[in-house]
Amino acid sequence: MSSTDDVVEIIKQLAAERETFTSDDIRPLLPEGLSPRSIPPAVGKARRDGIVEEVDRIKSTIPERKGSLVPVLRRPGSHLALVQTGAGSAIPSSEADEVGGLASEVVELKNYLNATGYVCGVEEVATYLLLLASRGWVILAGPSGTGKSSLVRRVAESLNGDFHDVQVKPNWVSSEDSLGYYSEVSQTFVPGVVLQALEAAQDDQSSKHFIRLDEMNLASPEYYLAEVLSAGESWSRDTTGRALSDAIQLPPAPGGTALPEVRIADNAFLIGTVNVDETTRTLSPKVLDRSAVYDLHHVDLFAMPAAAASEIPPVPSLGAVGKLLEDRPRSLADLGASDDQVDVVAQLLTALAEVGAVLGGPVGYRQRDALLTMLTLGVRHGLTDVLSPDTILDIGLRSCVMPKWQGSTPAGHAALRRAVAVLLDKEIPDDATTETLQSQASVSRFPRSCEKLLAMIDQFTALGYFSAW
Known part of the structure; x- marks a missing residue:
């Protein structure tokens, strides 16, 4: 086993035990003789394998690394992540091949x-x-x-x-x-x-x-x-x-x-x-x-x-992937979404409708249909074993709702903060800084969208304007 694999095992252990952790938390757990330089490649491998997701970056707390940024990691809420980390009493620790289908x-x-x-x-x-x-x-x-x-x-x-x-x-x-x-x-x-x-x-x-x-x-x-x-x-x-x-x-x-x-x-x-x-x-x-x-x-x-x-493996059989790409509903009648799925998407977008209008990207039927289609197809084809329903909604917000959001006014800045409050599902004090909000965003239902919103807030503070791009 390589040093990278040794650190990945430590990451699996931390992901099973904690909501979030940083690369600083990995250092004290390294076996004797293993250099901290093995942490970054191991974090990258764990992220690529779906064991953890990076939800933020914060300043290191280690004196010799003062001022440098380290990733904040957490276990995704998918079945694949649970299997790989052994988290949850009902799911044994195993490799990814225990997850079937798509x-x-x-x-x-x-x-x-x-x-x-x-x-x-x-x-x-x-x-x-x-x-x-x-x-x-x-x-x-x-x-x-x-x-x-x-x-x-x-x-x-x-x-x-x-x-x-x-x-x-x-x-x-x-x-x-x-x-x-x-x-x-x-x-x-x-x-x-x-x-x-x-x-x-x-x-x-x-x-x-x-x-x-x-x-x-x-x-x-x-x-x-x-x-x-x-x-x-x-x-x-x-x-x-x-x-x-x-x-x-x-x-x-x-x-x-x-x-x-x-x-x-x-x-x-x-x-x-x-x-x-x-x-x-x-x-x-x-x-x-x-x-x-x-x-x-x-x-x-x-x-x-x-x-x-010379060692490239054969192309895997991708029958389930093919079925997903052939299932492309062109209307809500074809989609067949459940009432619960409609309610989840509608409630989320209704809460964001006001801020969307202020930010130049009003929420309409196209955005509703996009998120509803993503969620329904993900559930129908078993993709929720890789991307949890909340992750699918998070990706949908960032990719289908937020790209039009931009502005350069105090009203736009206030709307960004209201959007963060909606996604965190809590009131945000007027004096709350982005650093404070980042720690809350990392454990929220929608860390990717919160990450983008907080970056836009920082952009407005530094430059006087913000854009999702």
């Missing part, structure tokens, strides 16, 4: 991706798959170099799907750049790269098609994708029961020109990657309303591929 396949897919050189965790894989199934668009955000583009390609390959790579150009200013144009030279309509990918998915029902728009905010998506976004608002089923969107309106062409009739098919998965810097455009509310923004902000610099190229 959860087991998520772990296998994570291990396969790690072995092939892509470093990720159980939560990242599970979240990505759930968002693909439940949302029409998935936008992967995060710093450059965090593997956003690679995740799309590698998961597509793992599922034996068709991968379409669309490289967005900064000079795309209309749908002619993405969907196609009428050529005066050939007197025909020339389809664009996005239209070709959507047409391939429409014509091929036997395969899943993953369409990646790389760096989609180098140009303004509402200019070159407006027709695709609008078509995805309305769905119907053909005579075979297959779900198809309305026909995509194509750029103008002279009368009599042969134009393809292309719709978004239910086997087409639209994924965009975005960087946020001075070279990119801000995503408009029209785009954010119809998508889920997943922030891949975890960077584990200690992680290395698990195996050499």
Whole structure:
């Protein structure tokens, strides 16, 4: 057993015994001769394996590390985490293979991706798959170099799907750049790269098609994708029961020109990657309303591929993952959510509706339907063994509700604090600092969303404005 594995066992023990702990708490438990330098890689491995989740960072209490930030960790509320830590008298300590079905396949897919050189965790894989199934668009955000583009390609390959790579150009200013144009030279309509990918998915029902728009905010998506976004608002089923969107309106062409009739098919998965810097455009509310923004902000610099190229394992069987991605309800009637699930989502969003309006991102039916779909699919397919129901709601808030929130006024700042109070389910004193609130957020039902809100509050204090980006 390596030194990293020894520390992971200590982390399992702490996760089974405590609500939260930090890497400082691991130090006194290290066996003699084991260096504290083994803690960071072990924390990264435990996070990737779904044993713990990082919910905050605080200043170290160890004198020699004074001023440095250390992660606050806790055991996720999933069955997988309970199994791996042995927490709870009814669940014996064991490895992840005791969790079956979709959860087991998520772990296998994570291990396969790690072995092939892509470093990720159980939560990242599970979240990505759930968002693909439940949302029409998935936008992967995060710093450059965090593997956003690679995740799309590698998961597509793992599922034996068709991968379409669309490289967005900064000079795309209309749908002619993405969907196609009428050529005066050939007197025909020339389809664009996005239209070709959507047409391939429409014509091929036997395969899943993953369409990646790389760096989609180098140009303004509402200019070159407006027709695709609008078509995805309305769905119907053909005579075979297959779900198809309305026909995509194509750029103008002279009368009599042969134009393809292309719709978004239910086997087409639209994924965009975005960087946020001075070279990119801000995503408009029209785009954010119809998508889920997943922030891949975890960077584990200690992680290395698990195996050499010659030792790469075979692609795991992903039958349950395939069933999840084929279950893409296009209406609440198709979804079949329970009354309890509707009540949980409605109560949560009703409590946030007022602050959402102040922050420029009002809560409406799209947000309600997004969270309800995520929760229902997660329960229906057993993904709650990896992501607890509260975790699914937490991810839904951060990815489908909060991305539009921004402001630069005292009223906006006050609304952020009210949102934190809602998620903590308690009154917040006027003199409460973000440091005080962070300790409470780490043990709340929604630590990811609280983390983002508190970061926005700090941003307002430092810069006079805040944004979910």
